[in-house]
Amino acid sequence: MVNTKVTLSGIPLDNPIIPASGTFGYGYEFAELYDINMLGSFSFKGTTREARFGNPTPRIAECTGGMINSVGLQNPGIEKVIREELPKMRKVFHKPVIANISGFSVEEYAFCSEKIDKEDQVGIIEVNVSCPNVHHGGMSFGTSPEAAAEVTRAVKAVTTKPVYIKLSPNVTDIAAIAKACEEAGADGISLINTLMGMRIDLKTGKPIIANKMGGFSGSAIFPVAVRMVYQVYEAVKIPIIGMGGVSSAEDVLEMMLAGATAVQIGAANLVEPFACKNIIESLPHVMKKYGITDLNDIIGGAHK
Amino acid sequence: MVNTKVTLSGIPLDNPIIPASGTFGYGYEFAELYDINMLGSFSFKGTTREARFGNPTPRIAECTGGMINSVGLQNPGIEKVIREELPKMRKVFHKPVIANISGFSVEEYAFCSEKIDKEDQVGIIEVNVSCPNVHHGGMSFGTSPEAAAEVTRAVKAVTTKPVYIKLSPNVTDIAAIAKACEEAGADGISLINTLMGMRIDLKTGKPIIANKMGGFSGSAIFPVAVRMVYQVYEAVKIPIIGMGGVSSAEDVLEMMLAGATAVQIGAANLVEPFACKNIIESLPHVMKKYGITDLNDIIGGAHK
Amino acid sequence: MKQSRFTILKNEPLTSTVYRMVLEGDTSAITKTGQFLNIKIDGLFLRRPISVCDYDDKTVTILYKVVGAGTEAMKLMAPPSQLDILTGLGNGYDTTKSGSCPLLIGGGVGVPPMYRLAKNLLAEGKTPIVILGFNTKDEAFYIEEFEHLGAKVLVATSDGSLGTKGFVTDIVSNLSDYTYFYACGPEPMLKALSDCTKTSGQLSFEERMGCGFGACMGCSCETKYGSKRICKDGPVLEKEEIIW
Amino acid sequence: MKQSRFTILKNEPLTSTVYRMVLEGDTSAITKTGQFLNIKIDGLFLRRPISVCDYDDKTVTILYKVVGAGTEAMKLMAPPSQLDILTGLGNGYDTTKSGSCPLLIGGGVGVPPMYRLAKNLLAEGKTPIVILGFNTKDEAFYIEEFEHLGAKVLVATSDGSLGTKGFVTDIVSNLSDYTYFYACGPEPMLKALSDCTKTSGQLSFEERMGCGFGACMGCSCETKYGSKRICKDGPVLEKEEIIW
Numbered sequence A, B: 001m002v003n004t005k006v007t008l009s010g011i012p013l014d015n016p017i018i019p020a021s022g023t024f025g026y027g028y029e030f031a032e033l034y035d036i037n038m039l040g041s042f043s044f045k046g047t048t049r050e051a052r053f054g055n056p057t058p059r060i061a062e063c064t065g066g067m068i069n070s071v072g073l074q075n076p077g078i079e080k081v082i083r084e085e086l087p088k089m090r091k092v093f094h095k096p097v098i099a100n101i102s103g104f105s106v107e108e109y110a111f112c113s114e115k116i117d118k119e120d121q122v123g124i125i126e127v128n129v130s131c132p133n134v135h136h137g138g139m140s141f142g143t144s145p146e147a148a149a150e151v152t153r154a155v156k157a158v159t160t161k162p163v164y165i166k167l168s169p170n171v172t173d174i175a176a177i178a179k180a181c182e183e184a185g186a187d188g189i190s191l192i193n194t195l196m197g198m199r200i201d202l203k204t205g206k207p208i209i210a211n212k213m214g215g216f217s218g219s220a221i222f223p224v225a226v227r228m229v230y231q232v233y234e235a236v237k238i239p240i241i242g243m244g245g246v247s248s249a250e251d252v253l254e255m256m257l258a259g260a261t262a263v264q265i266g267a268a269n270l271v272e273p274f275a276c277k278n279i280i281e282s283l284p285h286v287m288k289k290y291g292i293t294d295l296n297d298i299i300g301g302a303h304k
Numbered sequence C, D: 001m002k003q004s005r006f007t008i009l010k011n012e013p014l015t016s017t018v019y020r021m022v023l024e025g026d027t028s029a030i031t032k033t034g035q036f037l038n039i040k041i042d043g044l045f046l047r048r049p050i051s052v053c054d055y056d057d058k059t060v061t062i063l064y065k066v067v068g069a070g071t072e073a074m075k076l077m078a079p080p081s082q083l084d085i086l087t088g089l090g091n092g093y094d095t096t097k098s099g100s101c102p103l104l105i106g107g108g109v110g111v112p113p114m115y116r117l118a119k120n121l122l123a124e125g126k127t128p129i130v131i132l133g134f135n136t137k138d139e140a141f142y143i144e145e146f147e148h149l150g151a152k153v154l155v156a157t158s159d160g161s162l163g164t165k166g167f168v169t170d171i172v173s174n175l176s177d178y179t180y181f182y183a184c185g186p187e188p189m190l191k192a193l194s195d196c197t198k199t200s201g202q203l204s205f206e207e208r209m210g211c212g213f214g215a216c217m218g219c220s221c222e223t224k225y226g227s228k229r230i231c232k233d234g235p236v237l238e239k240e241e242i243i244w
């Protein structure tokens, strides 16, 4: 028997597999396909203070080994998520969930986190700092160590739950930003969010995505994600949730060797709805193949 | 008949197709396969002041839709390139070439550029600012507008040829760096160099590349490249040579719509040695398919 | 929704760019015409959504137009190769509202879902009028198939090479005794139909999709009753809820 | 170097993990054993380098071990499917230096290039001694094929299940009347051979490759005579130039 159990800030997970925010909705569609309680946890769709329709369509473009999305944080707003979605989620998923929180100002992050902090169903608050800061010319919070730290402090001040800051990969020095978040009190780091990308439609000569650019994810970005997880692991002591292009049990092991304690699966869920189930089921076999008996033994193994 | 001729800083090219530095050597291997004079130009292997063996092997790792390399600027040094390679190159390629210059200090860039400036075979000097700055803690020149501008000024001061600064994509704000280069006198911008990436060998648990990380390129990075060319086109007025994952005539059109005047082909040459020839030959057909009669009409077309 | 492997039984051209593919496999998740399949194609990241044209308990028929990499690859597939397909996606058309004499309007690759819909309505004892629009005669397909069902078929071509010269709306505007309408086709056609029809109706929309089963919000559109996912809450919307 | 399409004629297991593939196509660029092919595999970015085991004017034979995604895919290929292959890569072994009685030493998947080499040396009237090393009897392959050529064959297995118990070096150390040696196999074996052989020799190296034809500098190694590309200036190096 192999051990796939890992622990994130005191929260035990049966396995490190966590669907990534925005690619699993609130779990309902997947719960119709398989028992999603087999998952380590799941990170639900990014939530903001107000309800958002998101960006105009087209919001999706295809790429080699991946896709671009510009959904733009479509969600019903934090109050409705707490009132309507959390109770529904509890029916299909009985473990602690990860609440993915977004904001366009420091106050919005704090507001949402404070609200969600009261929900015992929520195990971890995952703070997506890839959103543009409306007060500072639209640069994303995740692009400066100071801004990311400011959000971290504001959220930590109003919550008792573990706070994971989810970093944007569109930066020069990911380690510096992770370090700033750790110093500001973050309990963990999630990375990577999507790479900024663009596709142009040759038939119209214009960008495919209505918003022009969008977030590029899927297996194509895996090498960038592994590199960043590796770099952040060297920079911080807090646990890392690694993601970006993971689509097989082998990829999970690679992410963990780079330094991840748990691993999120994003775009793979969309094109392969059973992706997480398949990965969880094949994980023990692939572990055996590489002589791994306990996943905890390999976390950060590539650094030794 | 369609027109594929474009012009880079007064240098006419029969077509916009240029093999990217480091993926075409000095052209010899390809000259045995096809008449490389069909190329618009070519950018030869990155050259430094001293001869360099480069990094330890393994230097290559495979990725979905691409590869990582950590060749580490293996080259015989500027003097030998001028004395031995340029005369040999002239035998197989009769058009102006692009001299790709690298350095680990501002002085090294200037030294190499001044030397190569005297060679009439060289049409454009392409300055690769992705190298680590040994005087500043190893951060690459390409990661700060100031450092990139400093290199630009130093090179411009000693050359009469058009100077194109080749930017690294591993940055938060590519447009700001391009703008700084333009203000410092750059005649054009080449982008993108490789994304930093990593792969880990599950059999050993260690990074595949001896140097741990390396440069990720190939079709997987195309959406990031298109996005950056698009952003830089909005920020500067000087011409752009676009590259990153281009592997078909369709990709060439997409790069040009994003804002590129010419397009470089990198990793595709390695796995498909006839890649450039195939692209050049199919370009007129693909242009017709999309109703394009003159490539110059579509440069930056996606911005309109 | 189900995910399963289908075996290609037939893959044949209907026109120079439109193909019919008959697939054998587990069709149990398909409950209505107007639903679609999401087809995995080797080497491409996203699945390709294609409407159900017809189905029975072990086969499903689709008609697709070759427009890009995915459909280009599909065109080259031959029996008995297999495809990984998600079935039972989308809401599909609701025949309970049709009344006795509904119009079924299909434009170009919007034609396929009308086929099974016509079949069902006829089976329910209704007398549907099928109106098909194409650019030109050479691009027309499935007219005979609709006629064989016993439906009344009217055709419009933009260049007049077959049937009425003009658009499906030119035909619809001259009709009056219909009880309802069902439409699928390019968005400008749907918009024009929404304006020129005298009854209520159901229209099927296309959108670029990430998942096709409601998980990603990639295909959202705003309706009078709030945001809907074309893939899950659609692709069929009621005329009254659409915001143009 | 040439790029062309080859048709698979045979693809069969020799052991549970080693396969032989016979390919038909334009072999005109192949001039020596010790050269290699670089094989494009659908869905994978880099080509896979595999040594030439034997060839004639229209076929080439390779022996490959299944170790990862590429060789896993190769294993599943069946005649008459086709492969896009670069041929004529690498320098290959030089038989002019062999003397009358050279040793040919192959370890594991280093065995294949020794086959054609033995054939050539025999044709040149020399009397090669072939020494093959494997982990265990079940992993051994091509012993009979070498014997059929008329070569003297000695085998070592690490566990002693076949031939001498130990490594090829245990055999080589006990030999004295040889004039030269040729070797291919894992690097520790090559190093040990370089130490225990009494003559000069040629050794073939493996390196992860970007292009396989000299363009990318991905495979460089330092030798006593400067930097060499394993793919173009190698894979065969002379014992004397190697820096261990």
Ligand SMILES: Cc1cc2nc3c(=O)[nH]c(=O)nc-3n(C[C@H](O)[C@H](O)[C@H](O)COP(=O)(O)OP(=O)(O)OC[C@H]3O[C@@H](n4cnc5c(N)ncnc54)[C@H](O)[C@@H]3O)c2cc1C
Residues within 6 Å of the ligand: A061, A062, C036, C046, C047, C048, C049, C050, C051, C052, C062, C063, C064, C065, C066, C067, C068, C069, C070, C071, C072, C109, C112, C113, C205, C206, C207, C208, C209, C235
């Ligand atoms: C619900 C639904 C039902 C459909 N039914 C049919 C049908 O029965 N027959 C038919 O021929 N076509 C149908 N389409 C359109 C079909 O999905 C596209 O033609 C097809 O995806 C094009 O793929 P490609 O790889 O050939 O083109 P590419 O342009 O290479 O595709 C690139 C990407 O864009 C997407 N895309 C391109 N065009 C469309 C489009 N019109 N709608 C949605 N996504 C698009 C592709 O799915 C892919 O993700 C339907 C679309 C939807 C949304």
Ligand SMILES: Cc1cc2nc3c(=O)[nH]c(=O)nc-3n(C[C@H](O)[C@H](O)[C@H](O)COP(=O)(O)OP(=O)(O)OC[C@H]3O[C@@H](n4cnc5c(N)ncnc54)[C@H](O)[C@@H]3O)c2cc1C
Residues within 6 Å of the ligand: B061, B062, D036, D046, D047, D048, D049, D050, D051, D052, D062, D063, D064, D065, D066, D067, D068, D069, D070, D071, D072, D109, D112, D113, D205, D206, D207, D208, D209, D235
């Ligand atoms: C000149 C040369 C000749 C060779 N001849 C043979 C032969 O005759 N028979 C045989 O079985 N094997 C041979 N090999 C090794 C063979 O290339 C690898 O086993 C093969 O590339 C593995 O591919 P994969 O996709 O199955 O493995 P993966 O591990 O999935 O491959 C991932 C990447 O690593 C590379 N790689 C992995 N292992 C090696 C290796 N040992 N050497 C070089 N690159 C590697 C692959 O080419 C690919 O780019 C040779 C290697 C070289 C360099």
Ligand SMILES: Cc1cc2nc3c(=O)[nH]c(=O)nc-3n(C[C@H](O)[C@H](O)[C@H](O)COP(=O)(O)O)c2cc1C
Residues within 6 Å of the ligand: A020, A021, A022, A023, A045, A046, A047, A069, A071, A073, A100, A128, A166, A192, A193, A194, A215, A216, A217, A218, A219, A221, A243, A244, A245, A246, A264, A265, A266, A267, A268, C210, C216, C218
């Ligand atoms: C359609 C889609 C929607 C997403 N929405 C969110 C979101 O709301 N919040 C967030 O933090 N990340 C969001 N992401 C990013 C993913 O959670 C993940 O970080 C990223 O996609 C990289 O992982 P992948 O390559 O496995 O997809 C979204 C990604 C996709 C594809």
Ligand SMILES: Cc1cc2nc3c(=O)[nH]c(=O)nc-3n(C[C@H](O)[C@H](O)[C@H](O)COP(=O)(O)O)c2cc1C
Residues within 6 Å of the ligand: B020, B021, B022, B023, B045, B046, B047, B069, B071, B073, B100, B128, B166, B192, B193, B194, B215, B216, B217, B218, B219, B221, B243, B244, B245, B246, B264, B265, B266, B267, B268, D210, D216, D218
């Ligand atoms: C093997 C290899 C070596 C490279 N060497 C150089 C170099 O010496 N100088 C340079 O500016 N870029 C170098 N590059 C980067 C390419 O020129 C190009 O910018 C990058 O690979 C992106 O294009 P691609 O995706 O088409 O490969 C190298 C790339 C590869 C794959």
Ligand code: FES
Residues within 6 Å of the ligand: C208, C209, C210, C211, C212, C213, C214, C215, C216, C217, C218, C219, C220, C229, C230, C231, C232
């Ligand atoms: S395509 Fe994912 S929700 Fe509709």
Ligand code: FES
Residues within 6 Å of the ligand: D208, D209, D210, D211, D212, D213, D214, D215, D216, D217, D218, D219, D220, D229, D230, D231, D232
């Ligand atoms: S692999 Fe490219 S030079 Fe050898």
